[in-house]
Amino acid sequence: MPIEDRDDAYIVTHALAKHTLSDLRSDGTEQVGFRNGLVKLGRICGYEIIDGMMETEYVSITTPLADTTGERVKGLDDVVIVNVLRAATPFVEGLLKAFPQARQGVVSAGRDESAGMDEDGNFPISVDYVKLPDISEGDTVIVADPMLATGSTMAAVLDEVLAEATPERLLALSAVSAPDGLLHVREAVPSADLLTVAVDERLDEDGYIVPGLGDAGDRAFGTK
Numbered sequence: 198m199p200i201e202d203r204d205d206a207y208i209v210t211h212a213l214a215k216h217t218l219s220d221l222r223s224d225g226t227e228q229v230g231f232r233n234g235l236v237k238l239g240r241i242c243g244y245e246i247i248d249g250m251m252e253t254e255y256v257s258i259t260t261p262l263a264d265t266t267g268e269r270v271k272g273l274d275d276v277v278i279v280n281v282l283r284a285a286t287p288f289v290e291g292l293l294k295a296f297p298q299a300r301q302g303v304v305s306a307g308r309d310e311s312a313g314m315d316e317d318g319n320f321p322i323s324v325d326y327v328k329l330p331d332i333s334e335g336d337t338v339i340v341a342d343p344m345l346a347t348g349s350t351m352a353a354v355l356d357e358v359l360a361e362a363t364p365e366r367l368l369a370l371s372a373v374s375a376p377d378g379l380l381h382v383r384e385a386v387p388s389a390d391l392l393t394v395a396v397d398e399r400l401d402e403d404g405y406i407v408p409g410l411g412d413a414g415d416r417a418f419g420t421k
């Protein structure tokens with residue numbers, strides 16, 4: 198089963214996804230390895246989305262030798278991938294290997310960490326830049342962000358997408374999620390399907406996922 202359908206989220210169960218995520222988690226993985234790991238994980242998640250969430254159809258084709266029946270993925274070209282700056286950038290690079298025809302959106306959304314978490318466990322989110330392609334009713338939109346912690350960022354970005362269009366399928370894809378964050382996004386944006394590689398134990402008092410993998414943006418971009 199490429200994707201497990203659970204109450205809290207859809208889970209990418211591919212062994213190579215778990216293997217790659219374990220490398221990403223390790224504090225011994227340096228910047229280049231971390232960035233390459235996110236690219237690899239994005240590619241695996243993309244293939245798993247195709248295998249586990251998209252339909253195929255039979256088509257007539259002609260090889261150099263004969264007429265025959267082939268199978269193609271329906272809607273493979275009707276995909277929009279939204280890159281949540283900045284940690285999603287290498288993750289999206291990998292997804293694009295699976296969806297080379299995808300149109301892309303970019304949203305800059307960040308937690309105001311100086312404000313701290315409110316009593317409901319959410320951060321204020323500043324959305325500074327939104328550029329989305331035209332989204333049609335038949336499209337699958339994948340909002341990609343490796344970390345879903347409190348879920349505040351993901352909920353804000355999904356709202357931006359839904360303010361512009363109602364795609365056939367809206368997917369929130371992360372590598373690591375916290376249980377509270379998944380619950381928050383499910384309640385805030387019920388029309389979105391949540392997909393993740395791992396659901397970790399908890400958030401710490403600063404809103405970081407434990408055990409998690411640390412600050413994905415800092416690790417991928419070499420900042421502190």
Ligand SMILES: O=P(O)(O)OC[C@H]1O[C@H](OP(=O)(O)OP(=O)(O)O)[C@H](O)[C@@H]1O
Binds near residue numbers: 281342
């Ligand atoms: O679920 P939340 O509590 O909202 O946290 C998750 C967000 O935090 C990280 O981004 P960050 O704000 O660190 O920006 P960066 O990618 O530039 O590092 C991550 O990439 C998510 O966007």
Ligand SMILES: O=c1cc[nH]c(=O)[nH]1
Binds near residue numbers: 405
């Ligand atoms: O654990 C976390 C939480 C938010 N952002 C990250 O990069 N990591």
Ligand SMILES: [Mg+2]
Binds near residue numbers: 284412414415
């Ligand atoms: Mg960060």
